[in-house]
Amino acid sequence: MIVTDTTSHKVSSWNRQTYQRLKLALSLGLRRQIFVAICDDLSLRNRLAGKLHNELGTTSTKTPIQSQRLTDGYGLQRIGNEQKTHSPFSSLISLNINLSDPNPLAQITQWLAQNQPFQNSTLAPAFxxxxxxxxxRQPPTVQRLFLRRLQAIERHLPQLEAALLLWLPRPWFHTIVQSVPEFWQWHTGVFEFEGEPTPLPPVGTAKPEASATVSPSEETTGSFQEDLRSLLTQDLVETPDDLALLKEITANYSDSGNNSEYPLTLQGISAALENGKQENGTRGHGDNKQEKQEESLNLISTSPTESSQEIQEEVKETPHHITTVSPAEAYLQLGNHYRQIIEQGDASEENLAIAIQAYEQALHWLNDSSPQVSDILNDVGNLYWMLSRCPSSTEHRLSYLEQAIQSYQLALTKLVAENAPQSYAMIQNNLGAAFGDLARHKEPVESLELSIRAYEEALRYRHAESDPIKYASTQNNLGTAYWHLAQHQAPVENLHAAIGAYAESLCYYNSQSEPMNWAMIQNNLGTAYWNLAQYEQPETWLELAVLAYKDALIYRTPDVSPAACAATQNNLGTAYWHLADRVQEVPQRREEYLHQCIIAYEKAIALSEQLARQNPSIPVNFDVIATRNNLGLAHYQLATEPEFSLDEPAQSTHLEAALDQHIKACMSVAGQSDAYQTALSYIIRTMRTFYEKRGVVGQNLALSKLPGQLLPEILPRL
Known part of the structure; x- marks a missing residue:
């Protein structure tokens, strides 16, 4: 029997029904079944596949397929290499296609061979x-190989002691139907899903707080500011003698050209320091102060270039008593000099590396009992954290983050929390932010749990009465960590914890004195409400999400913060879209919500276009292409759903608006990308609807709006 679920215009509700039918089909435990799930929206696909995996699935540590972490609003777990207890009712195994040899049957056979207990199960597993x-994105030879592997399934199907579910985007679905009829004639069911809008994740104030350079016990603020220079915000106090010494030290670093023995890089400094140690001998605890000073000033042996001659001449005129500065102080001044450059906006990889090296050398000379050690270690951690965020540091990002975490953890061992509660809380807060970043790269659940533990430890010593702003900042960070953890496990419990932390944070922000911080947390709270609506009391939580986003927009205005305003408008449109889906029985409210959705999306897109025209352009932190497609979907629903009873001109207006947005989305991305194919499928669907509604006249109208370069791809599929 062939079961086919076709698309409906009531996207989210139909998706839920289709999901339940797919889940039921898989849970029957029938052998030799081939199911096809069609979904162009990768985020939605991940959520649905992850929900199936959580409710039916199991994986094995023996699975040879590379793991893929799926994260979104259904509380997904990692698929691939994760150990999970086998249950007699577990009937779904999730595998990623092997891109070097895309052979689903071979992967299934290999998995079954490595997991013998499943072969004796009364229920056949599904994959x-x-x-x-x-x-x-693979070469054509690999794509053709995949089609040939599907073609061979006809011969092997009688021996298949399992069910097979293929998740396909529409372009691959059409290719398989047309190119591999031998496979297609054996399919059991087709389950088609439509894309759904989703809001942006919450924003944590994951900006490390810097130690003071002058007073080690003093902390700086600025944890909410977006500019990188605010990550290390502390005025430097330098005497003329300090500046003279600093000029002499930095003169040797001032040129990285061919005339310099040690270039201005982390490696160059390391080589110079190593050379200096070999020339002067290893420092021992019994060395006298004068020997240490001489060693510190002769560590770097270079031939000054012309660009540093003027600085050298100035140094010659400085008083000779500057040699009384200790090596530790000299390195601290060098680190502080580059830290000041970083604060002023030049947070280049080179400057960060030099500052790290200078501070680490200062630590080498300082006694472990010095009160400065924990603060320097905190700042080293901050610099490593910033280095991990450099665009060119992608391949080393994980290593830098781990070094940041090690620095923070070492700093905490130098403190007694009760004796230095502010510093202790500051470093724990920074540690929580670093673990939060680490969760994006490895072991997300464990890293997020460690992040939460660090924030909670910071809150033990960071009290609302004595420091309400930093207390509120850490509560916001805690809420964001709980939100991210909810994407992996215990979603309802963790989302309630996130909402509680955000609400506590709002208690200590005044919307008049801290309007942008207050608005940011309202935006985060709205997203947590939206996420919780996926699990319980959807209409209640979605209405609260709308109110939170509207509160955020009181202060996130186009004039004051256009990028943040655009992001919140995008989130508001998404919340309205889902609210419209939840009130199917009340057409008037549904229509109003869709109109509000359109207004919000249009504002988000208009602001993003305005920011893109500026010089330099200002990026937004949401996918404008996806927002255009979502806006098109809202227009399409108003045009096609019969309960709205729109007249023909109104329907045509909405269809034209939908087509216009999908065309703009399609033309804004590279051909053959996933986003391009998604937009193309929406264009084709909308053009078919033009024909269904208005016949040849409607089809010609739609064709007249298409850019010429799209016609060769679209016409054969109409």
């Missing part, structure tokens, strides 16, 4: 194959 959309 969902993910990642087929990535074959689009």
């Amino acid at each position: 969902q194959i993910l990642g087929i959309e990535r074959l689009t």
